[in-house]
Amino acid sequence: MRQxxxxxxxxxxxxxxxxxxxxxxVLLHGWPGDRTDYREVVPLVAPAADVIVxxxxxxxxxxxxxxxxxxxxDAAAQARSVAALLEQVAPGPxxxxxxxxxxxxxxxLAKDRPDLVRSLVIAPPLPGIxxxxxxxxxxxxxxxxxxxxxELSSQLVDGRPEAVRAYLRYFWSHWSGPGYEPDAExxxxxxxxxxxxxxxxxxxxxxxxxxxxxxxxxxERAPAARDxxxxxxxxxxxxxxxxxxxxxxxxxGQFFATARLSRLDGVGHFSPLxxxxxxxxAVVAAVRADTG
Numbered sequence: 207m208r209q210x211x212x213x214x215x216x217x218x219x220x221x222x223x224x225x226x227x228x229x230x231x232v233l234l235h236g237w238p239g240d241r242t243d244y245r246e247v248v249p250l251v252a253p254a255a256d257v258i259v260x261x262x263x264x265x266x267x268x269x270x271x272x273x274x275x276x277x278x279x280d281a282a283a284q285a286r287s288v289a290a291l292l293e294q295v296a297p298g299p300x301x302x303x304x305x306x307x308x309x310x311x312x313x314x315l316a317k318d319r320p321d322l323v324r325s326l327v328i329a330p331p332l333p334g335i336x337x338x339x340x341x342x343x344x345x346x347x348x349x350x351x352x353x354x355x356x357e358l359s360s361q362l363v364d365g366r367p368e369a370v371r372a373y374l375r376y377f378w379s380h381w382s383g384p385g386y387e388p389d390a391e392x393x394x395x396x397x398x399x400x401x402x403x404x405x406x407x408x409x410x411x412x413x414x415x416x417x418x419x420x421x422x423x424x425x426e427r428a429p430a431a432r433d434x435x436x437x438x439x440x441x442x443x444x445x446x447x448x449x450x451x452x453x454x455x456x457x458x459g460q461f462f463a464t465a466r467l468s469r470l471d472g473v474g475h476f477s478p479l480x481x482x483x484x485x486x487x488a489v490v491a492a493v494r495a496d497t498g
Contacts, residue, residue, distance in 0.1 A: 215271055216263045220260035224255050239476075254490045260291055281417050303488075327439075329441070332454070333461040383444065383472055429460075
């Protein structure tokens with residue numbers, strides 16, 4: 207399905223599964239992925255909820271516009287589209303879950319439109335990293351964010367299926383936990399959606415907007431207590447995420463009024479795919495906590 211009303215010219219494609227009389231759940235994907243990141247989570251959540259899984263702006267089957275990244279592809283802009291989608295399809299506030307860029311967008315939505323968010327279930331990135339992201343061992347992992355800000359990245363990768371395959375395979379293999387590899391069918395799907403001319407460039411507009419972890423971490427400041435994200439938040443932190451070590455979870459309380467940390471042992475960065483049962487269980491628990 208597609209969003210009925212365009213926001214800033216963008217319409218989102220989305221899947222809707224489950225019982226529409228039950229509470230709404232929204233699942234927000236990461237980079238380099240799309241809404242199929244949640245293909246194993248949705249069947250586990252659908253019996254308890256009305257599950258909405260969109261492709262974000264610039265991803266999958268959603269609109270990819272040649273627009274100023276800082277105004278149309280940052281977390282606030284992405285959250286505007288998700289907010290409009292919720293207003294279109296959901297009768298009340300939703301449990302919003304996300305990882306990678308989906309986590310940032312979920313947090314932005316909770317800040318900007320708390321009336322639409324019942325609770326959060328999020329995996330890294332989380333605020334509180336600060337200038338630790340400049341440590342040499344961290345910068346060895348975050349090189350790609352500077353690369354994405356170079357036009358060279360588009361020239362080398364965009365519209366080139368074999369380059370897209372090699373580039374995406376690197377991240378899906380390197381960021382995942384021990385023993386996990388994306389299956390060939392999923393990688394084929396990602397290549398099909400990222401290799402179309404302009405698709406890769408649209409996907410990295412997030413980084414060109416200054417919304418990547420490096421820029422966001424260096425700009426963050428702990429808010430006053432009254433300005434912390436107020437909705438109940440479950441934080442799922444993978445044990446083997448090379449981008450976000452578990453030690454960086456120590457400042458969550460400075461940014462969230464009510465947050466509970468749960469470690470995902472044995473899991474890498476792609477938590478909905480590597481640990482779909484545990485991810486889904488956290489979402490269902492949030493739904494049930496909110497409904498009694």
